[in-house]
Amino acid sequence: MKTLLLTAFEPFGGDARNASLEVLRALPDAVGSFRLHKRVLPVEFGTAARMAEAEARACDARTVLCLGQAEGRPSLSVEAVGLNLRDARIPDNAGALPKDTPVIPGGPAAYFSTLPVKALVEAVKGASVPVSLSYSAGVYVCNDLLYSLLHAFRDTDVRAGFIHVPCLTTQAKPGVPCLPPETVVRGVSAAIGALESCRDALPAIGFFD
Numbered sequence: 001m002k003t004l005l006l007t008a009f010e011p012f013g014g015d016a017r018n019a020s021l022e023v024l025r026a027l028p029d030a031v032g033s034f035r036l037h038k039r040v041l042p043v044e045f046g047t048a049a050r051m052a053e054a055e056a057r058a059c060d061a062r063t064v065l066c067l068g069q070a071e072g073r074p075s076l077s078v079e080a081v082g083l084n085l086r087d088a089r090i091p092d093n094a095g096a097l098p099k100d101t102p103v104i105p106g107g108p109a110a111y112f113s114t115l116p117v118k119a120l121v122e123a124v125k126g127a128s129v130p131v132s133l134s135y136s137a138g139v140y141v142c143n144d145l146l147y148s149l150l151h152a153f154r155d156t157d158v159r160a161g162f163i164h165v166p167c168l169t170t171q172a173k174p175g176v177p178c179l180p181p182e183t184v185v186r187g188v189s190a191a192i193g194a195l196e197s198c199r200d201a202l203p204a205i206g207f208f209d
């Protein structure tokens with residue numbers, strides 16, 4: 001079986017739960033021909049990315065899919081782009097509040113996800129789960145993780161990408177758009193299923209090939 005590193009985040013911003021973590025826990029340990037190597041990451045600039053990169057190398061994953069919660073978004077968001085920018089609105093879980101600083105000083109302004117984002121969107125839609133292609137993963141820790149992984153694994157055969165998930169009905173957040181956990185789990189499973197059928201070798205499946 002091939003190994004897929006699947007990450008989610010701890011709760012942050014005063015919340016007791018994080019939808020991405022609940023979804024990670026609810027997913028099985030294998031989807032199709034992928035063994036899911038699951039890891040929970042701290043909501044900390046730099047640290048989350050370092051841990052994910054080390055984990056991907058340690059388990060020899062060629063595919064890395066990161067999950068995070070996007071409160072307020074009504075559907076799954078397959079992220080197309082990581083930006084070289086940190087601009088936090090609230091402190092991370094270590095108290096860091098970076099403003100207008102790069103993720104990687106001297107790095108390019110952005111990287112495209114090296115997952116086939118449009119195929120993932122279609123697969124999630126095919127599972128009747130609300131989804132959209134997103135061109136902004138924000139400027140907080142999720143974007144930090146995505147950009148850092150894409151930088152670390154540039155010019156390698158390791159593909160990386162990110163899906164933001166909405167809040168869950170079980171989180172009981174009045175006025176916040178949310179989906180039932182089983183719907184989100186079904187959507188993420190469908191996305192992983194779509195990764196199976198895409199080609200293994202990079203050059204990356206991007207927008208221009």
Ligand code: PCA
Nearest residue numbers: 009068069140141142143
């Ligand atoms: N969402 C945050 C960080 C952790 C998470 O689950 C974000 O979108 O940056």
